[in-house]
Amino acid sequence: MRFLATCNPGAEEVAAEEIEWEVEKARILEVREGRGRVVFESKGRAWLVMEQLYQLRSVHAVSLLLKEGRISLSRSGLEEAKRLAMESRAHMFIPFGGTFAVRAERIGEGHEYTSIELAAAVGEAVQLAAEEELGWRPMVRLNSPSTIISAEVEDDLLRVGVLVTGERSRHRRRYRVYDHPAALKATLAYTMLRMAQAKDGDTILDPMCGGGTVAIEAALLFENSKVYCIDINKRHVEGARLNVESARVRNRVEVIHWDATKLSEVLEESSIDVAVSNPPYGIRLGDPVDVRILYREFMPELYKVMRSGGRAAIITAEPVFLERAAVKAGFKVMGRKRVRHGDLWTTIFVFVK
Numbered sequence: 001m002r003f004l005a006t007c008n009p010g011a012e013e014v015a016a017e018e019i020e021w022e023v024e025k026a027r028i029l030e031v032r033e034g035r036g037r038v039v040f041e042s043k044g045r046a047w048l049v050m051e052q053l054y055q056l057r058s059v060h061a062v063s064l065l066l067k068e069g070r071i072s073l074s075r076s077g078l079e080e081a082k083r084l085a086m087e088s089r090a091h092m093f094i095p096f097g098g099t100f101a102v103r104a105e106r107i108g109e110g111h112e113y114t115s116i117e118l119a120a121a122v123g124e125a126v127q128l129a130a131e132e133e134l135g136w137r138p139m140v141r142l143n144s145p146s147t148i149i150s151a152e153v154e155d156d157l158l159r160v161g162v163l164v165t166g167e168r169s170r171h172r173r174r175y176r177v178y179d180h181p182a183a184l185k186a187t188l189a190y191t192m193l194r195m196a197q198a199k200d201g202d203t204i205l206d207p208m209c210g211g212g213t214v215a216i217e218a219a220l221l222f223e224n225s226k227v228y229c230i231d232i233n234k235r236h237v238e239g240a241r242l243n244v245e246s247a248r249v250r251n252r253v254e255v256i257h258w259d260a261t262k263l264s265e266v267l268e269e270s271s272i273d274v275a276v277s278n279p280p281y282g283i284r285l286g287d288p289v290d291v292r293i294l295y296r297e298f299m300p301e302l303y304k305v306m307r308s309g310g311r312a313a314i315i316t317a318e319p320v321f322l323e324r325a326a327v328k329a330g331f332k333v334m335g336r337k338r339v340r341h342g343d344l345w346t347t348i349f350v351f352v353k
């Protein structure tokens, strides 16, 4: 079985690593850096693999790959897509009397057709193939169809598959009952924890936790870790408590209403193994100067509470200011990665004390 997993662009390496660890007999075939795509195969037991795909914490969706082939960027690409869609035999995945929808995406530049036109062409081919082979015509239904067929064209490569992880993107975790206005995607929170090499038993801190995404992901991953979740805003602190409760990790997460620029007043010095955080980006905060001041005041405090050798993964849209503040506070840069968060290209730094 060959699969296509989608993830945050820039976070493909972490997704590939998780797939290799978590999915039975998985082998990575292709990592499409910057494109948010990982192609892999598994020779594992189908029922178990499907279950394991649902448990992945770094990916947004997984499709079972049925057919790949090159198509033109010009309008004739639509006819070629139809042929490939018929050959994919995706119609065999629609139960008798069931409905289907095609979710199409274009990646790259220069296509002379829209993703809606691509979806329509593939949908037509699926209906035709079902009529020819099975003698019935499945109906298209855009809301809650029985089967979702994925068709994405990356430059000139068309991939046709069947979505196996459901319509709802996996970054939307069910525990999130309070929606922070600038929430981090849970898949990115997982990615940052991995980049910081967090492990079970570590004491973990998110000093600007908002709705608690990082803290909850950490607590779900590591049953023996103590996790601190701090925010200056009372409403977010209450929201984080609701999310922590809903994720059933209250025994491992302590939510504290406090200011990250005074961390050493509530946390013991050298007590934190791993910090992972998503401070305000500046763009959303309004004035970028505010963020500069925040970084300058917060990084020395973070340095105090981290143990020697401890790692901090921090995501920012202002890499120059963050790096400067971190180095001035005494941290060394251990790594950095460009990742897309929503519409924004950001940098995740990993600092070490």
Ligand SMILES: C[S@@+](CC[C@H](N)C(=O)[O-])C[C@H]1O[C@@H](n2cnc3c(N)ncnc32)[C@H](O)[C@@H]1O
Binding pocket: 180, 182, 183, 184, 185, 207, 208, 209, 210, 211, 212, 213, 214, 230, 231, 232, 233, 236, 258, 259, 260, 261, 278, 279, 280, 281, 294
């Ligand atoms: C981008 S949001 C974090 C979102 C969070 N990762 C989530 O998924 O919900 C940044 C947070 O930093 C908090 N913040 C800003 N300045 C702070 C400070 N000095 N101390 C603690 N928290 C602060 C804000 O209240 C806001 O909730």
